[in-house]
Amino acid sequence: MEAAENPNVGLCCTTTPVWQLPGLTIPNRMLQMNYGCGSTVNPRDLVNNPKILYVGVGGGMELLQFSYFSRQPDGIVGVDVVNEMLEACRQNFVEAERLNPWFRSAFVKLIKGDALQLSLEDNSIDVAAQNCLFNIFKHEDLKKALEEMYRVLKPRGRLVLSDPICEQEMPENLKEDERLRALCLSGSLPLKKYIKMMTDVGFGTIEIRARRPYRILDPLNYATDSVIFIESVEVCAIKDPMPADGPCVFTGKTAIYYGSEESFDDNKGHVLQPNQPLAVCDKTAKALASLNRSDVFISESTYFYDGGGCC
């Protein structure tokens, strides 16, 4: 509630530069209320007038950015559980209308609601987004929040999210600190665990689009014996049918054929052209590596996947 009434610039400091787009001016107060840790707005997801859901509206900056691509009355539904946040967002939209002649507050339908129980119909949304909210949930609530997103998405719909992650074991005392959780500092999971929670809910394809350093929890300022490194990720989880051999998780690996033939075909749908990196999911990367060929190179995860490739 406090963060709705008094913008807190340092609250969820994002390391991602804010989208600069032609004709888009973001009001200062919205920038100050940027409580996200990455971006969930990606033009690639926004073709064919998608119906968009955004959960945890904050100051409305990403709603404005989604509106830039959507521009249809009620094209976006913004849900938040805190009245003051919805009100702050509404006020920021008034200023956004003044600064952006193309923008109408009516592009976004703001409603009070809970990420754990969305008042939306099954299979009704093309793109569902959340930024720096789900990390505050403990296991059962996170599962519920992911299930809710899965439920409301249409088949092939996309959940785009940005959240902190942490590969170190978060000390129990920090994990249980509700204030630190609310500040998006101590609820983060290791990436693999987070991905597993998404695939367990049913998402058949996962794209890791970005991974960046985020914060440090140090012994001087937090109740920890060692320095804890927190990163942030941008993920797109697609409601594709689950493949029989398990989910396709893209972490930015590629396969490169460097043999003397015209191409290499694994007879499973992957044809590698000489010295042309083919983006592969981790499952395909593992299968190709297990062939132990001296003319196929598998590159490491870059955690920067931007489409294309196998599956």
Ligand SMILES: C[S@@+](CC[C@H](N)C(=O)[O-])C[C@H]1O[C@@H](n2cnc3c(N)ncnc32)[C@H](O)[C@@H]1O
């Ligand atoms: C850290 S802020 C992120 C705001 C925004 N996504 C951004 O990137 O600036 C978390 C937001 O989620 C909202 N929120 C907290 N719990 C929620 C819940 N259970 N359901 C829906 N929204 C919630 C908060 O009011 C706040 O607007």
